[in-house]
Amino acid sequence: MSKQERDSIMNLLVQVDTDDQRYRSALQSVQSQYGGNSPEMKSLIGKMNTADSINLIKVSAILDHYGWLGAKEIGNQGNVTLFMVIQHSRSEAQEKYLPMMRDAVKKGNANAGSLALLEDRVALHHGQRQRYGSQLMWDMRTNQYRLSPLEDPDNVDARRLAVGLPSLQEYLALFGLEWNLDEYKKTAAVNEAEFFKHNPM
Structure with missing residues (x-):
């Protein structure tokens, strides 16, 4: 990977991280104020889901081309952002990239604690109990x-x-x-x- 490619990926992931957190940061306050089934909550979740879909397209392009890039290549925040986008994606994407992340943890390119969160989400989706209590x-x-x-x-x-x-x-x-x-x-x-x-x- 060239320096230009690395810089481009890191800059892209900075924006992806901002978009990932933009609506999530308001979830708890909106839930508490209006309720989980309120119009306000549904609107917020709709916007969040749209942002998640766009982010997944961007991150999938990176993962499918380069694999799971470690912090040495794209920095700690960039590495975390890869995980967060997959963690916040639909179950199909989570299952697709779970083996890749497991391999990345073995190689030191992903965090074992983050992997545990993804393992929990996939387990629950399959009607199984989570192992780490993250969800x-x-x-x-x-x-x-x-x-x-x-x-x-x-x-x-x-x-x-x-x-x-x-x-x-x-x-x-x-x-x-x-x-x-x-x-x-x-x-x-x-x-x-x-x-x-x-x-x-």
């Missing part, structure tokens, strides 16, 4: 986030630690939630049935 769902009844179905909750923190993620308690605290293992187990069956009812494969 939350919006509860229309309580108007707040709730943890999506989780495999082997007793050992989730060990799995998170192994890929460099903070404890589940620390992570959930970012969303104003507490991690209570016993409470999770008590309500897991009901929560899972509700989740997979509203999120079929």
Whole structure:
């Protein structure tokens, strides 16, 4: 890859990153103020989905031509942006690039913690429980986030630690939630049935 190509990719990814976060930064406040099923929320999600589709076209062109570029080639932010666009894309793209990202992690060109997030999303899409507890769902009844179905909750923190993620308690605290293992187990069956009812494969 020439310096001109590298600079061009890095500049493109700066704009992609801006577009990726433009609408997401307002999601939580709009959900809290108007509700998850409000016209305001639907409008915001529509704009976000359009931006995601455009970003995926740009990032797919990079990945399909160069492979998963590491931070040494496109900088830390550029490398993170590749992941974020795939993480925010439709399931078909996530599944297409998941093997590429797994290989990139082995080569040191992608972050293991980021891969864990993508693994969780793909698992949930296939009707399986997530392994790392990275994915939350919006509860229309309580108007707040709730943890999506989780495999082997007793050992989730060990799995998170192994890929460099903070404890589940620390992570959930970012969303104003507490991690209570016993409470999770008590309500897991009901929560899972509700989740997979509203999120079929």
